[in-house]
Amino acid sequence: MGTLQMVVVILILLLLVKPVGTYVYHVFSGEPNRTDKWFGRTENGIYRLIGLKQREGMSWKKYALSFILTNIVLVAFSYIILRVQRGLPLNPNGTSDMEQTLTFNTVISFMTNTNLQHYSGETGLSYFSQMAVITMMMFTSAASGFSVAIAFVRGITGRESVGNFFEDFVKAHVRIFLPLALLVTLILVGLHVPQTLKPTLEVTTLEGQAQHIAIGPVASLESIKHLGTNGGGFFGANSAHPFENPSPLTNVLEILSMWMLPAALPYTYGMFAKNKRQGWVIFTAMMTLFVLLLGLNYYAETRGNPAINALGIESSQGSMEGKEVRFGIPQSSLFTTVTTAATTGSVNNMHDTLTPLGEITPLALMMLNNVFGGKGVGLINMLMYAIMGVFLCGLMVGRTPEFLGRKIEAREMKLIAIAILIHPLIILVPTAGAFLTELGKGSITNPGFHGMTQVLYEYVSSAANNGSGFEGLADNTSFWNITTGIVMLLGRYVSVIAMLAVAGSLLRKNTVPETTGTFRTDNGLFTGILIGTVLIIGALTFLPVIVLGPVAEYLTLR
Amino acid sequence: MSTAKRKKLLTGPILLSAVKDSFVKLNPVTLLKNPVMFVVEIGTIIVLLMVLAPGYFHAEQSMGFNITVFCILLFTVLFANFAEALAEGRGKAQADSLKKTKQDITANKLVGTAIKTVSSSELRKGDIVVVSQGELIPGDGEVIEGLASVDESAITGESAPVIKEAGGDFGSVTGGTRVVSDEIKVRITSDPGESFLDRMISLVEGAKRQKTPNEIALNTLLISLTIIFLIVVVTLRPIAGYLGIALDIPVMIALLVCLIPTTIGGLLSAIGIAGMDRVTQFNVLAMSGKAVEAAGDINTMILDKTGTITFGNRMASEFVPVGQETEVDLTAWAAISSLKDETPEGRSVIELAKKLERSYDSSLGDGGEFVEFKAETRMSGIDLRDGRSVRKGAVDSVKKWVLSKGGQIPGDLDSRSDDIARLGGTPLAVAVDNRIYGLIYLKDTVKPGMKERFEELRQMGIKTIMCTGDNPLTAATIAREAGVDDFIAESTPEDKIEVIRREQAQGKLVAMTGDGTNDAPALAQADVGLAMNSGTTAAKEAANMVDLDSDPSKIIEVVAIGKQLLMTRGALTTFSIANDIAKYFAIIPAMFTLAIPEMEVLNVMGLGSPSSAIISALIFNAIIIPLLIPLAMRGVSYKPMSSSRLLGRNLFIYGFGGVVVPFVGIKLIDMVVSIWI
Secondary structure: OHHHHHHHHHHHHHHHHHHHHHHHHHHHOOOOOOHHHHHHHHHHHHHHHHOOOOOOOOOHHHHHHHHHHHHHHHHHHHHHHHHOHHHOOOOOOOOOOOOHHHHHHHHHHHHOOOOOOOOOHHHHOOHHHHHHHHHHHHHHHHHHHHHHHHHHHHHHOOOOOOOOHHHHHHHHHHHHHHHHHHHHHHHHHHOOOOEOOOOOEEEEOOOOOEEEEOOOEHHHHHHHHHHOOOOOOOOOOHHHOOOOOOOHHHHHHHHHHHHHHHHHHHHHHHHHOOOHHHHHHHHHHHHHHHHHHHHHHHHHHHHOOHHHHHOOOOOOOOOOOOOOOOOHHHHHHHHHHHHHHOOOOOOOOOHHHOOHHHHHHHHHHHHHOOOOOOOOHHHHHHHHHHHHHHHHHHHHHOOOOEEOOEEOOHHHHHHHHHHHHHHHHHHHHHHHHHHHOHHHHOOOOOOOHHHHHHHHHHHHHHHOOOOOOOOOOOOOOHHHHHHHHHHHHHHHHHHHHHHHHHHHHHHOOOOOOOOOOOOOOOOHHHHHHHHHHHHHHHHHHHHHHHHHHHHHHHHHOO | OOHHHHHHOOOHHHHHHHHHHHHHOOOHHHHOOOHHHHHHHHHHHHHHHHHHOHHHHOOOOOHHHHHHHHHHHHHHHHHHHHHHHHHHHHHHHHHHHHHHHOOOOEEEEEEOOEEEEEEHHHOOOOOEEEEOOOOEOOOOEEEEEEEEEEEOHHHHOOOOOEEEEOOOOOOEEOOOOEEEEOOEEEEEOOOOOOOHHHHHHHHHHOOOOOOOHHHHHHHHHHHHHHHHHHHHHHHHHHHHHHOOOOOOHHHHHHHHHHHOOHHHHHHHHHHHHHHHHHHHHOOEEEOOHHHHHHHHOOOEEEEEOEOOOEEEEEEEEEEEEOOOOOHHHHHHHHHHHOOOOOOHHHHHHHHHHHHOOOOOOHHHHOOOEEEOOOOOOOEEEEEOOOOOEEEEEEHHHHHHHHHHOOOOOOOOHHHHHHHHHHOOOEEEEEEEOOEEEEEEEEEEEEOOOHHHHHHHHHHOOOEEEEEOOOOHHHHHHHHHHHOOOEEEOOOOHHHHHHHHHHHHHOOOOEEEEEOOHHHHHHHHHOOEEEEEOOOOHHHHHHOOEEEOOOOHHHHHHHHHHHHHHHHHHHHHHHHHHHHHHHHHHHHHHHHHOOOOHHHHHHOOOOOOOHHHHHHHHHHHHHHHHHHHHHHHHHOOOOOOOOHHHHHHHHHHHHHHHHHHHHHHHHHHHHHHHHHHO
16 A cells, blocks of 8 residues: 555656656747747746846856856845844734844755755744745745756757856746746645734633644745745744645645656756657656665665564554654655655655664765756756766777767866765765864764764755755754855855856767767666766765764664 | 787886886876875875884784785785886887987988088988988988888888889888988988987887876866765764774775775776877877877778779779670680780789689690780780780770771670770770680779778778779779778869868768878878878878878778777776775775674675775775786777677676676685685
């Protein structure tokens, strides 16, 4: 039964890949199509308003600069609002201004699509902040990432330019995120997710106690939280909270909302490459890794906690600690795997209480950061590994390696080296650093191997711009706010800029015609090579810390 | 260099000097060029310090272990240095033998009309020298007067002298070669230090070796992997420290050295040098490693028909009887007419008759008088003792001759001869007195094995284009026979450049061969231009490779060597990286088992003890370098096949093999090491 629940969701996803991927292609391909009629007028209005008359293609540098500048403006705007939210309207609960380092962390967290939350939504944010900062950034950061991914794909598939950032940014909003968010919001409201501007409810319980029940514009945030693979919850408990995710039905809806766009992007890429098999190769590699890690988590969770089993407590359900009874193990496992694969970071169960082997799944997915991945970054990363795989194995057919007909040479390898280095660097260095200072060590609530995982998870989640919390770590301190803030910044921008540069560099190259001597990247063998490259280069890096954290915990748990 | 000489190059002295060089190369400044090995050396030095000052590092307890680790690390660096030194050594030995050729030569410089004896080092571009029989040519130049046979064995290893004459495409001479007959005037074309021989010496010596683009790209990848593992290992100490696991510095260095790609890092430059060396041994002089690499990437190959694809001379391929005559008679008379004909055409007629196993009475020709081919008669033949005259020659001439003797012209003669001409062949009529027996179909013959070669090239994804001055019909016939993909008939040198540009515009890389001065622009335009040593200086200057044997079909082998070079690099990189899996499984449990006894389950290889596991992994890591030196030097085996099959094969051997071999190797080494530890 449990497996069937997961299989059905995966099957629905498979059915969505082609239509959604095709739709996304039509949005960004620049070829005239039906969707122009529906959205053209709104878009032209926006273009006129922002003075974007000429929407010619940009160089990769201009594209990257536009992307960064837009993000900087949004960051500045959000920082000010959070710092003065107390005096702003729509603050019925009288929430006070946010502290400096926490604001720094929060603003970066949402701009980088990480949504690591060191605050609790119920008490830390006014309704205005929730809408003008949190929800706004959930749209803009997702649209930014999506645009960059499309630009990268245009570059490597040899379109005339990487495109125009502002046009992509507007189109991503108007044609993808806004309509989908509207649709999902309405469905969620229909499924009893609150959507109101009324203040926190005060009720008297049967025992005569006064209880405060937090409500607010939840459904609208919930929809974009998943569609944009953001993950920041309205409430501290995130999607485990019954108002955010009331039933198994909303759970499936939320899973599909966050998974659909990242899973469809490889197909879109295949359409850009004019060879859908290229897209399927990437998709298959992602899905294979996904299923393997989902299996690991599900297996570990259903087996339960050996220490509790040893006490003779009935454990036929598996390890239910930290999980919601309304979801059970399968719906929790699937949610955990999807949310870390698609780097959403919302949680419907507490990852801190996963069994040791089960912890490996979210950690590994974020360490790889390319199994679907959020808002386009996953596709970029997977394509980066594809280029690496081509470089290593392409040599073995006796030619200078080429990907999609373009030679991979020193310049590309240098840029890829930056992108591939930054991920372990910003995970392992701060993790090691945290253990060298009491500021870091002091926040650990569960010393030993699990404590080590708590720290590791925090930085992995920041670096992968996932944002899910392992929780259990007392992380709202200046130390954590600042260090994770920096890690999130580096994790988002360094690799994206390096990869845009790769796209720009490949775009300038002549295409080498395909012959029988060409190394093919659209067949099963390459899928295997891609998975191998990801595992050997991406995963082996983190093997020692995984061994010291979850594996050691597993081996010593009696 | 002859084959015998070539083989001898890998001898005791080379090995000995390579061993010496591997110590010289320990100099960190030299080693900085190879970042992977540089990191290993730094690790070696740190362990050495711990051995020398154990008190300072509190390492008294693990003296024995540290000394062992130090020795293995030192050998890892030495092995890598040895690989490079060995590859360089072969080049140096070749250079030395060339340098012997380059002694100071006395030159007879022509000043005005007088001859002045000067040293070759005083000669400058434009000087004119006279070289007589037995003298060495003092510098590179062009023959401006005279004709001589020149012994070029010092450069090419070919002992048969070659003819050099003023004008035309055979006018360039190389300094250091010897005139064996006659006398020539030579205009010097290079200043001292820039001659062909100088360039050749510096090339084989590897003195000016620059990293090729692909090598740079690969090196970038290796450096980033090294940095990643440096981060992994350095950060592991505080993380493990939090868990109360103390990691000794030598153990961490061991882990680092095992994880960074030392195998490929140690062999990378040897692979490059050996690749160049293989080209040189093939008697092709590549001006840069880049050119050899580019050869592997070639998409299109432009080949001259004459001399490359075909023999260039016309040979009998068929006997076509006319009128009522039989092929048997025709063959007999054709052969008899050629009995004393020493031209290639004449000999080919006899050959063909032999091949067809036709018997004829060759005694008929005994004592007969040979009639030589003359431009006026355009016939040759033999006047037999019995009074009969046999002639073969141009159809028109033979017709006239037969008519003058009162003979008849068979009705189908013209149509038959037109058929042959249309197919690009040359018809020769054969007649005895007043009777025409038929025609000999002479055609340009494709060299044996070329068809198969082109098929191989096609499998490699390389398109072949044949260039010929022939008419389109002839060109099409030869093209079909040879199996080339495309041809350009009635081609001019400009056409070649045009084709090269057209192909390059499509993103293709083009290779071509050439020898004449008018080939020079095309050779320069092509990505890989192979000039013939017998060709003009202009052609050699423009090309990026020179074939000392002047065999244009060698370009095909050069492509194979280029591919092999890239494949070897890719294969060893894949092998090196795949090794990491086993090394992790050896070292990780060993590092943590003392503190966390349960980690023993990760010791899947069942290695003896933590120390023996670490040492075994390190030893494997070190000895795999010398074990792979032969492969690096020879290159991985390459047979032309489609890329997917090639990839599947190499991926299995070097990828899968790279995962499995270290598991086996480390286990075996551990069984031995465990005896002591």
